[in-house]
Amino acid sequence: MTNEIPTKIVINCSTGVREVLELTQVEIDEREAMAIQSEADRVADEEAAEAKAEAKASGVAKLAELGLTAEEISAITGA
Amino acid sequence: MQAIQTVTVGSGGASSIEFSSIPGTFTDLKLLVSARTTGTGQTWQLINVLPNGVTANRSQRYLAGLGSGVDNTSGNELQAWGSSASSTSNTFGSVAIYIPNYLSSVAKSLSIDSVTENNATAALQLLTAGFWNDTSAITSLELTLNSGNFAEHSTATLYGILAGSDGTTTVT
Numbered sequence: 001m002t003n004e005i006p007t008k009i010v011i012n013c014s015t016g017v018r019e020v021l022e023l024t025q026v027e028i029d030e031r032e033a034m035a036i037q038s039e040a041d042r043v044a045d046e047e048a049a050e051a052k053a054e055a056k057a058s059g060v061a062k063l064a065e066l067g068l069t070a071e072e073i074s075a076i077t078g079a
Numbered sequence: 080m081q082a083i084q085t086v087t088v089g090s091g092g093a094s095s096i097e098f099s100s101i102p103g104t105f106t107d108l109k110l111l112v113s114a115r116t117t118g119t120g121q122t123w124q125l126i127n128v129l130p131n132g133v134t135a136n137r138s139q140r141y142l143a144g145l146g147s148g149v150d151n152t153s154g155n156e157l158q159a160w161g162s163s164a165s166s167t168s169n170t171f172g173s174v175a176i177y178i179p180n181y182l183s184s185v186a187k188s189l190s191i192d193s194v195t196e197n198n199a200t201a202a203l204q205l206l207t208a209g210f211w212n213d214t215s216a217i218t219s220l221e222l223t224l225n226s227g228n229f230a231e232h233s234t235a236t237l238y239g240i241l242a243g244s245d246g247t248t249t250v251t
Contacts, residue, residue, distance in 0.1 A: 006095075009086050009096050013084045
């Protein structure tokens with residue numbers, strides 16, 4: 001396993017000078033923080049989508065219990 | 080529309096690309112990116128968009144097609160997406176970022192379109208309405224990955240767009 005320091009390309013738009021620089025520890029920490037936040041956001045999105053799907057399925061089931069046909073439920077919910 | 084600078088990623092890859100010292104001589108900015116990353120897992124990988132290298136005060140809402148589903152999400156980020164190493168070999172995602180009035184002393188809006196390339200069902204298309212609630216003029220623009228690198232041959236070109244005296248865009 002290598003611990004290679006990530007690099008960034010910086011191009012100065014005014015001079016055209018292009019440099020390849022190693023990330024600073026602050027930038028590495030920020031990158032890791034964004035990765036953690038991104039993963040947390042992804043999990044939260046998935047959980048919200050699952051909760052919404054479960055609520056929809058529950059609602060459809062309750063409509064069926066009330067006696068609505070599948071066509072009527074579909075017309076109301078689009079399901 | 081005038082090309083300001085182009086970056087092509089070399090054989091070692093790079094975890095981020097930064098356009099620094101952007102001239103304050105244009106009205107709008109447009110950044111076109113052809114991006115493949117070394118990340119694996121999903122066939123796409125997110126690219127953080129950082130005006131002036133800043134993570135604060137960013138927000139977005141996007142509408143996405145996932146190949147076999149849709150998504151509509153908001154959050155405190157500005158994100159573009161490229162093809163990952165799990166995409167079909169030698170394919171690259173395409174990103175277009177438009178920033179009107181980048182020198183403005185009020186908040187800036189960004190439009191970000193991302194399309195990943197993959198010869199399978201799982202590819203991503205996103206239309207993103209972005210917002211950077213900061214009064215600073217944009218003088219640099221950074222694209223970063225949370226892990227891995229931009230793969231060799233990825234490119235990014237920054238364009239400047241100038242409005243004419245009648246307020247319409249000048250084509251040069």
